[in-house]
Amino acid sequence: MSVSTSLYDTIIAGAGPVGLFLACELSLAGCSVLVLEREEDPSSPLKRAPFGLRGLTVPTIESLDRRGLLAQIEARAATRTTPGTAHFMTQARRPGGHFAGIQFFHDRINTERWPYRLHGVVGGVAAEMASIEAVLTARAEASGVRIVRGAGIEGFTQTDAAVALEAGGRTFRGRWLVGCDGARSVVRKAAGIAFTGTEPEFTGYSMQADLAGADALKPGRHYTVQGMYLFTPPGTLALADFDGGAFHRSAPVTRAHAEAVLRRISDADVTVTTLHLATTWTDRAHQASTYRSGRVLLAGDAAHIHSPLGGQGLNLGLGDAMNLGWKLAATVRGEAPDGLLDSYGRERHPVGARVLDWSRAQVALMRPSQSSRALEAIVRDLIETPDGATYFAERVWGVCLRHDLGDGHPLVGCSVPDFSLGDGRNVAALMRDGRGLLLDFDPQAPLRPLADRHAARIGYAAGVANDGLGLQAVLVRPDGLVAFASDMPPDETALGSAMTRWFGR
Known part of the structure; x- marks a missing residue:
């Protein structure tokens, strides 16, 4: 060696x-x-x-x-x-995403619920x-x-x-x-x-195939007494077979097996004439x-x-x-x-746990049971309301993801908005070098001396923002999370403490 x-x-x-x-x-x-x-x-x-x-x-x-x-x-x-x-591209309404296949739509989302988001990236x-x-x-x-x-x-x-x-x-x-x-x-x-974590409830299949009798399948996602199928014509399929994950990695997916699972779940007289590509997956959450x-x-x-x-x-x-x-x-x-x-694990472990639970909740709604179908009907009603659609958009799009960085302004722990200054500079461009960033929305640049103490690790930009969301100063970590924010001329002691906490002396 x-x-x-x-x-x-x-x-x-x-x-x-x-x-x-x-x-x-x-x-x-x-x-x-x-x-x-x-x-x-x-x-x-x-x-x-x-x-x-x-x-x-x-x-x-x-x-x-x-x-x-x-x-x-x-x-x-x-x-x-x-x-x-x-399937979603053929619909009259613009879908924003889904929860266990139940879609929410842009025309129901209330973006005014997100006061610290600038217009721009949505979806x-x-x-x-x-x-x-x-x-x-x-x-x-x-x-x-x-x-x-x-x-x-x-x-x-x-x-x-x-x-x-x-x-x-x-x-x-x-x-x-x-x-x-x-x-x-x-x-x-x-x-x-x-x-x-939790063990799988189903074996999922993703397949590309030539089908005979495909007219018997409805485009889109459908729950049946045996599981779920998602069909995109002419031959793209996703299936969920609630077998406890038994088939995953147990054997190659053959044409005959794919056809048998498809027929059983869809209850349709359809034939897989050629199987071009197939893979399996599960809902194991660890x-x-x-x-x-x-x-x-x-x-x-x-x-x-x-x-x-x-x-x-x-x-x-x-x-x-x-x-x-x-x-x-x-x-x-x-x-x-x-x-x-060590703050990496403290911050990211709770985010991961939340996503795993989001996945588990979708599986609960997908189960081929009368209880799950009743729950599905309730979620469909809720997701069609402005509050419901907005909540699901927040979770699916990640627009309100907040890491626990301690107490402070509501923006602390959130992704910094892409503020732009009057001279044309914006946050995204100012962070290309991978350093942190101190935004000072006062054209007199009163915070420059404080920023200069950390110049090797923190960039500095001062000026009137085109839309500063009422803020006076924002300290941004290199990963784009807000470490400090103030709606008034900041207490330099508090700001300096935040800079020391994340960037050292």
Whole structure:
């Protein structure tokens, strides 16, 4: 076994979107990064539309915009081709999303309930996993990240100073190791971190097939006495078979098996003539007991898994990466205040737990039982009201996600609005360099001396905002979360304390 002589600041296991985004964040902060990926070839038909299509939530969209990545992903999304036409695109009303297949619509959402949101990003952006990975890979490699494919981690040892790991017949060394290696994370298991939660109720199927007798299937999502099916003509299918997850990973999905499950769930006389692509999944919902063990950290599916209902998993993982990146970089540089790195788990674990419960609630509504159908009817009534539609939009879009950063202004712990100043500068552009940001909405710039004390880690922008939402000053962490906000000329002692808490002295 060969041994690499390099000592990387951070080694990341997994070159999916979460690992790549984290690598970009660390490299932006000046860290040396090695990414190890088990698969030789990143391409897969499951990463392309329709199966690889993901809805990006508002916090994810804002994070990508702050790093100058959003435009590239949107450009790829605009040129993608999708077989067939999604059912929701044929409707007269514009859907904003769904909860267990029950749609809420834009014409019922009351955006006035969100007083600290500026006009702009509402709803989501649809993008292929393949496109997201391509954009992130290009950014990572351009910034000096080393990506080694065909090198899955086999195990590691850690000391107080470093981690040594074996992957692809070689030994690599890093000051820190982050497991972004998926639901069956080798890193998590080797670190001895518990992974607990609820076991699956169903086996889910995603299939692309040629069908005979497809007219017997109704487009859209339907609940039956046997489960659920979602049909997008001419041959895209998603099924939920409430078998306790028994079939998942038990055997390949054959044409005959796919046909049998489809017929049983839909109760339709339909034949699968050719099965082009099929994969299974479940609603197993588990979470790591801790996101850190010594010099080993977890992010993405390595830290939490749940059903793909509602598309929350990718967004949750990218949020992990955005939260962890600047904290780990400050730790590597020796600039982190006490407890900064541990705040990653404290902040993100509750967010993950909430998403897992959101997934479980959808499964409860999907069960093929009379009780679930009765509950479904109630939710349909509620989701059609302005209060109901607004609540579901808040949760699905992530517009009201707030991390617990302590007491203070209602904006503290939320994603900073994309304020723009009279000279044309906006928050997204001001955060491209990965530093924090102090916004001073007084053109006389009274807070500049305070900002200058932290100039290496905090940018400063002063001026009258086009719409400052009544605020006078806002301190933003590098991950875009508001750390301090004031509706009046700020108490410099309180502001200075917030700066010290997150950025050190």
